[in-house]
Amino acid sequence: MGRPGARPVVVLADDDDAITSNLAPFLERAGLTVHVASDGAAVLELVERLDPDGCVLDVLMPRVDGREVLRRLRADGHWLPVVLLTQVGGSTERAIALDEGADDYLNKPFDPHELLARLRAVLRRARPGRRPLSASPVLRSGSLRVDRISRRAWVGDAELVLTPKAMLLLDYLLTHPDELMTRDRLLNVLWGFEFPVGTRAVDNRIAELRRALGDDPVRPQWIATVPGQGYRFVASVDEVR
């Protein structure tokens, strides 16, 4: 965060006043300083003026929509973490959200506590003045290298053979290192919505990833199991320039 010790400054952008008027005080009371914007142009203006620590962006907004705002922010070299409020159903849309460099995304109607937790996580992860992992096209973690644009991955010189879902999971883990990933959250990443049952599906994908990576679950180099809770990407991740 840019201001050590101070309350993080966040821009909350949604054109629905019923949402912002309820969310802003909630986030304020949780320790953030919130500035509300009701359209995309206002977001761009606020970011220029305030240099905030983070931003919550609704996708559907008048004048300049959330996606376009994000594109313009990144094009102008603003690397502040962004949580996109979006209806990402199909995996293509989620892939687009990642390609655009959103740090995280949430489907409406979300649990406000979940938004707060995600926002805190992206603020913690933020690297002031540097491009966030989520906006970096190529990432490296030890001998693992992932080209996020072409969706290919290598360990050393060997290219990994992964299903699209496993690739999506790897991408998400890699861009959210050291964060506890519950099975429900990972299911949400894979499907774009929650499945109340069958979290075993996540375990299968993680097993597929571990096999491909040659990662030992007992002494994991990359993906650690958090007993009773989920998974955590434990290795450090850097962008490849």
Added chain:
Amino acid sequence: MTGLVSGALPRLLAPVLCGTALGVVMQVTEPQARVYAIVSPALLAGMAGLLGTVVLGAVALVRRRAAVGTAAAVRDAVAEAAEDRRRFLLRLDHELKNPLTAIRAGLANVEQAGAMAAAGTSASAALASVSAQANRITRLLGDLRKLADLETREIEAAPVDLPSLLHEVGEAVGAIPSASERVIRVNVPQAPWPLPLIEGDRDLLFIALQNLVANAVKFSAPGDTVEVRASEDGSWLMLEVADTGAGIPEDEIGEVWHELARGRAARSLPGTGVGLALVRVVVVRHGGQVAIRSRDGQGTVVSIRLPVPGRAGTAPAVARSRHRRDPLGDMPV
């Protein structure tokens, strides 16, 4: 068989009837031709037969064309209705998600401010209740969105091993607290050969099967039996989930596959009424079929048919010497 007989009969009778009719016409209009007609019954019958076949053939062709046209029109109408319904679900989702987000944020606000949160007061009970209802609508909305999404999204086509999938389903269902009070049996054939691999999305198939078995547990009582049976006929893989539970009343059975269908017996139980609709979508997206039979008070059996890759639509294989299971599927070797 009936169709064959009723189709053949007019064809056999037609030449005779037409011949007689032609004979009468010639007799009335052309008296001179009468002799000719008498001396040449073979020619008469031939002409009549030709006439009859042409007329009947033309009638049949017109009818068939009309039927094909009607079937295509019905298909189009069905597809259009499905698309309309899907668009409606997405519109509903879109219109409800913002107010719901606001409601949940408002509730979080109130809880956080502690304005009414003094435990044990009627206000805190009301708050908890409103919160629970908001979550319920959220779940319902999420389920409807899933349905709309699953109808069109691209699904994976990887080899799926049913026995291991069923094993996992059994484990997941076993974790439901009331499951220990049911007798749950999973029957997967090993002889004369194991089940062939099918092609599809393992996660979705898991969810469909888990839904069915969990339903069987939910709508049965302690001591009831739940059976999961798998079989194959070479072209199709068949799965049955049966229970000796409450059954479904006859007047409700036609509704069960529709979204939001909640039977009278289900009203007191948690759920959004989307489970079976989800099962149907998953199975249909895999090229399969679903069916349900139930007797009120006796139990229910849901049957699923899934195509075996490269086999469905062909005659069941009965004369193969040896089968092998490998990653390429159940190929004759």
